[in-house]
Amino acid sequence: MSHQQDSLRPEEFAEAAAAAVADVLGRDARQAAAVLAASGLFGVCAPEERGGLGLGLEFGVPVCEAAGKLQLHFPLVEQMLLARAFADSDIADALIAGEKIGVIAWQGSVQQKSATHAAFADACDWILVADEDGASLLQAQSVSVHANDAIDPEFPLFDIAIEAPVIQARLSADAWAALKNDAYVLYAGFINGLGGQALEQAAEYTATRVQFSRPLSAKQVV
Numbered sequence: 001m002s003h004q005q006d007s008l009r010p011e012e013f014a015e016a017a018a019a020a021v022a023d024v025l026g027r028d029a030r031q032a033a034a035v036l037a038a039s040g041l042f043g044v045c046a047p048e049e050r051g052g053l054g055l056g057l058e059f060g061v062p063v064c065e066a067a068g069k070l071q072l073h074f075p076l077v078e079q080m081l082l083a084r085a086f087a088d089s090d091i092a093d094a095l096i097a098g099e100k101i102g103v104i105a106w107q108g109s110v111q112q113k114s115a116t117h118a119a120f121a122d123a124c125d126w127i128l129v130a131d132e133d134g135a136s137l138l139q140a141q142s143v144s145v146h147a148n149d150a151i152d153p154e155f156p157l158f159d160i161a162i163e164a165p166v167i168q169a170r171l172s173a174d175a176w177a178a179l180k181n182d183a184y185v186l187y188a189g190f191i192n193g194l195g196g197q198a199l200e201q202a203a204e205y206t207a208t209r210v211q212f213s214r215p216l217s218a219k220q221v222v
Helices: 002-007 012-024 029-038 057-069 076-085 090-096 173-208
Strands: 102-104 107-109 114-119 126-131 134-139 144-148 157-161 167-171
Touching: 012 029, 012 057, 029 076, 057 076, 057 173, 076 090, 076 102, 076 126, 076 173, 102 114, 107 126, 114 126, 126 167, 134 173, 167 173
Parallel strands: 102 126
Antiparallel strands: 107 114, 114 157, 126 134, 134 167, 144 157
């Protein structure tokens, strides 16, 4: 892939990603997973031997940015992160193929028997939760998931009650730390896309909304 990677540009991935994301808007999680997997988005940063493209994070950023711009409601970032983190197992195969959906609980731990801030946990197969020395990938059916709509009633985060979890796999402390560092990069792309789209919508609104016979953008304060 090294020679191929030299000829590729990260921005080239944005257009392909945008087309795939646009195709899944309004679909349920399983349908979205199948389409996004067929487009190769989950494996952009995963190794070739697992069916990925073996590219660096710089190629994943425009994919996540396109998803943010189109307000994708699917754990694309988490799916990419987990496929990369579990590259040495068949877990990556299932994630890249869209056969399984994985999410991450960003707060709490297995030892605390609870975790929070897990988006889309009601439609996943695996949930990654911090543990005593790294993180454990739990089978979703072995834990209890409860919606917490305090931040966003329409698209809530989820609280996870962990009593008798079934652990699918584990990440070491170093691997868990690496995943979190990767998450900062990919989420930055997603948020940048989301923010850019919000700015475009705001600019369009102020240019077309008329008050007192003038568009809002004609007012100095705006």
